[in-house]
Amino acid sequence: MQTTKSVYWQGVRNGAPFILMMIPFSMLFGVTATETGLNLTETMAMSVLIVAGAAQFTALQLLSENAPTVIVMITALTVNLRMAMYSAALTPHLGEASVAHRAVAAYLTVDQTYACSVTAYEANPGWTISMRLAYFFGVATPVLPIWFSFTFVGAYLGASIPDTWALDFAIPITFLAMVGPALRSLAHIAAALVAIIASLFLVFVPFSLGVVLAGFSGMIAGAQVELMMRRKGVWT
Amino acid sequence: MIDRIDLWIVIIGLGLGSFGLRFAFTGVVGDRKLPDWLLRHLRYTAVAVLPALAAPLVVWPAATGGTPDAARLSAALITAGVGYYTRNVLFALLSGAATLYLGLYLVS
Numbered sequence: 001m002q003t004t005k006s007v008y009w010q011g012v013r014n015g016a017p018f019i020l021m022m023i024p025f026s027m028l029f030g031v032t033a034t035e036t037g038l039n040l041t042e043t044m045a046m047s048v049l050i051v052a053g054a055a056q057f058t059a060l061q062l063l064s065e066n067a068p069t070v071i072v073m074i075t076a077l078t079v080n081l082r083m084a085m086y087s088a089a090l091t092p093h094l095g096e097a098s099v100a101h102r103a104v105a106a107y108l109t110v111d112q113t114y115a116c117s118v119t120a121y122e123a124n125p126g127w128t129i130s131m132r133l134a135y136f137f138g139v140a141t142p143v144l145p146i147w148f149s150f151t152f153v154g155a156y157l158g159a160s161i162p163d164t165w166a167l168d169f170a171i172p173i174t175f176l177a178m179v180g181p182a183l184r185s186l187a188h189i190a191a192a193l194v195a196i197i198a199s200l201f202l203v204f205v206p207f208s209l210g211v212v213l214a215g216f217s218g219m220i221a222g223a224q225v226e227l228m229m230r231r232k233g234v235w236t
Numbered sequence: 237m238i239d240r241i242d243l244w245i246v247i248i249g250l251g252l253g254s255f256g257l258r259f260a261f262t263g264v265v266g267d268r269k270l271p272d273w274l275l276r277h278l279r280y281t282a283v284a285v286l287p288a289l290a291a292p293l294v295v296w297p298a299a300t301g302g303t304p305d306a307a308r309l310s311a312a313l314i315t316a317g318v319g320y321y322t323r324n325v326l327f328a329l330l331s332g333a334a335t336l337y338l339g340l341y342l343v344s
Contacts, residue, residue: 017324019331021329036238039341042243045247045251046250047260049248049254055250059250063238063243063246064238072246077250077253077257079289080250083257084258084260085256085285086282087258087259087260088265089278089279090261090262091261091262091270092269092270095265099263106259107255111286111336113316114282114292118282121297126279147320163299164339168299169311173311173332175287175289175313176286176290176294176319177328177332178282178325179319180316180317180320180321180325181322181323182317191283191284192284194284195283195285195287195288196287196291197285198288199287199289200291203292203296207326211292215281215285218280218284218285218287218322219280219281221280221284222277223276223280226279227252235239
């Protein structure tokens with residue numbers, strides 16, 4: 001019999017593997033921020049207030065190019081638009097929680113907590129709202145503190161990390177490792193493939209907007225393949 | 237040199253904006269039912285947006301100055317493939333990292 005406590009620890013166990021790649025990823029952010037000229041306080045403020053690696057890197061990149069403040073914000077928020085989509089996807093599962101719980105969950109909504117939770121909620125439709133929250137906070141438990149503490153380590157070590165460690169590749173590897181297990185059906189595979197192809201063709205679109213357009217194309221492709229599969233009666 | 241005021245405007249603005257995006261639906265919509273067509277599209281957000289972010293970084297890595305690189309391409313394919321077949325994020329990450337370091341070692 002599953003309890004709120006056992007579900008919390010299931011979340012912790014499911015979140016734990018991400019530590020391995022979160023460490024280099026967050027250290028890389030600390031190192032890059034320091035190299036861009038941010039001090040320790042500014043670097044930590046970014047990780048604690050924004051809590052979104054891809055958007056933080058985007059902002060850092062554009063700040064170092066002296067892009068206008070408005071462009072920096074719009075572009076980084078566009079990269080973060082997927083958080084609104086995650087929020088919408090979590091709503092059917094977490095909507096009945098109290099406003100305070102939903103606010104904390106919102107702060108903790110990142111790629112890892114979203115990806116694990118939605119998969120777990122679909123696999124366990126019988127979970128009560130407190131079990132769903134417990135699982136969500138469980139996944140966040142190893143993920144968020146690692147993000148903060150290793151941003152600090154990276155900023156502290158600064159430029160002393162050699163390029164041969166290839167920390168730059170921690171970002172795409174983390175994203176792909178999360179996607180592989182999530183490819184549950186032909187529709188999911190279609191969504192990923194269309195998004196990849198669109199993203200490669202749209203790199204010329206300025207300020208990372210190509211990524212957003214590619215994401216939408218992938219979502220439309222997935223939804224269409226799902227409809228086709230439903231019509232043929234092969235959707236499970 | 238980055239202007240300090242601009243930097244803090246960006247940090248605080250992005251902090252509020254990011255929270256706003258995350259709270260948009262969970263906070264405001266609550267337990268009202270979302271339409272089917274919207275849910276059908278939202279099912280594919282992660283599997284669409286994450287590969288879209290990763291693809292250009294894999295094909296044109298900044299570390300090589302944008303030149304496609306065999307070590308990084310094979311690491312990406314192995315990561316996604318192992319993740320798909322084992323359904324295990326940790327195995328996928330480890331195989332990807334091992335492939336990357338082996339590849340970089342072989343070319344160097």
